Amino acid sequence: MKQIALLLSFFLVTSCVFAQATPEGMFLNSKAKDFKGTDQNGNSVRLKDLLKKGPVVLVFYRGNWSIHCTRYLKQLQDSLDAFTAKKTTVVAVSPELPENITKTVEKTGATFPVLYDEELKISKAYDVNYEVPQNTITQFKRTNINLDEINGKNGFNLPVTATYIIDKESTVIYRFFQNDYKKRPTITELVSKLK
Template sequence: MKAFFLSLFAAFTLAASAQDKPEGLFINSKAPDFSGTDQNGNKVSLKELKKKGPVVVLFYRGNWCPYCNRQLKNLQDSLQLITDKKASIVAITQEATPGIQETVKKTGAAFPILHDAESKWSKAYGVNFAVDERTIRRYKTADIDLLAINNQKEAASLPVPAVYIINRDGSITYRYFDADYRNRLSVRELAEQIK
């Protein structure tokens, strides 16, 4: 009987922890709309971008993340591979405006970058996750205060660095989702997926 309860507890614990992990949206899902003001003060919305062609939506962690900076710089450097396919790019981050300006300085990103206030878009796309206290303390020792950087009030969260391609109908035609923030999609691989 004791073994039964231990097995039941273990199964419940595994199920509960699995539910905490984001999975992202899947191919053929309808992409939630978003609209905001980019780093240049321009209004940007998925609804309007879709009218022009496919939209690449990229979630990134912040200017303090070297993997994010490398990915955004590579995108900017090879932007023509994307625009030649009549596609547009928009990057979304929970990082507030000062951090976005730092990202632009570091990467030269000329495509729109939107601040995801209150993590509403990263939650809608299923990429948001809560950052545990241990990780928050480790980041603070490196002068990265997630709550301050992201204007978050009570709990720190980050997005999984995910990439979605959305067609004119608003359906997701491709997704790159890897919980290991060090793994990133190359621009060439991304361009090959734009139809």
């Protein structure tokens, strides 16, 4: 009986050690982590500086290869006046290399900062990063999506579909965190959360 209990304990501990942590994202009313990145124009962008002007809508997207992501970034661009009227800055973050961010900007017309998440620092700080499972990598490759080429050193990592609104005090006042990459918050919903 003791051996069975020991064996069960061993399997439980080892499965916990080797299981990948599931991202949970930032929660409402938590303090947003400051970050710095380079946008599509080569400018250094820091959250702390943006918050001096007003709230920030922070959007994590997977890449220019994702029609759902590019469609959503285009919607944000098309509605940018609604955000600027509320003194709000929209910022998008992706693990894709800068040359691929250029493709995203070309597809979406984005004039708001689109940041390269070098070494996944931002997505890890916001707990939205996950390592893509091998079966999904294989499916992607069948459709000519090679994440290791698209993301460079960021490899086979993607962010969960997540959008946050961060107020001037660095508090997360809105959270959209969705494992289904096809879902996004509506522009109306985001604008309604801005004071």
